[in-house]
Amino acid sequence: MDREIRHIPVLLQPLLEVVRPRAGMVIIDCTVGLGGHSSEFLKRVSPGGRLIGIDFDPGNLELARAKLKVTGARFDLFHNNFAALPTVMTEAGVERADAIVADLGVASPLQRPGAIGRAPADSRAA
Numbered sequence: 791m792d793r794e795i796r797h798i799p800v801l802l803q804p805l806l807e808v809v810r811p812r813a814g815m816v817i818i819d820c821t822v823g824l825g826g827h828s829s830e831f832l833k834r835v836s837p838g839g840r841l842i843g844i845d846f847d848p849g850n851l852e853l854a855r856a857k858l859k860v861t862g863a864r865f866d867l868f869h870n871n872f873a874a875l876p877t878v879m880t881e882a883g884v885e886r887a888d889a890i891v892a893d894l895g896v897a898s899p900l901q902r903p904g905a906i907g908r909a910p911a912d913s914r915a916a
């Protein structure tokens with residue numbers, strides 16, 4: 791039985807206050823995840839802005855792409871580790887960014903069996 795993954799981006803308001811995204815900005819989200827923070831950035835950097843998102847989980851990128859697409863704003867997603875930021879910027883044709891963010895907390899979807907780095911749950915009785 792598949793359950794819908796629900797995601798509420800943590801500390802969204804304080805992050806928006808610090809980054810202050812506005813039209814024309816280029817923002818890099820090094821941990822795009824399910825696109826919660828990124829979608830809010832995109833709504834604010836349009837028109838003329840761009841979001842570059844990085845995530846190591848291709849499943850996250852697929853879900854984030856769907857969420858970001860509805861904004862109608864320009865974005866590019868990269869399947870990579872945030873440690874590859876310089877490489878991703880080169881591939882994206884970006885020399886500088888107005889803001890670079892990374893949510894280094896534990897994502898609740900990673901707690902589910904079968905997530906990246908997690909073995910399937912062992913449901914045998916002890």
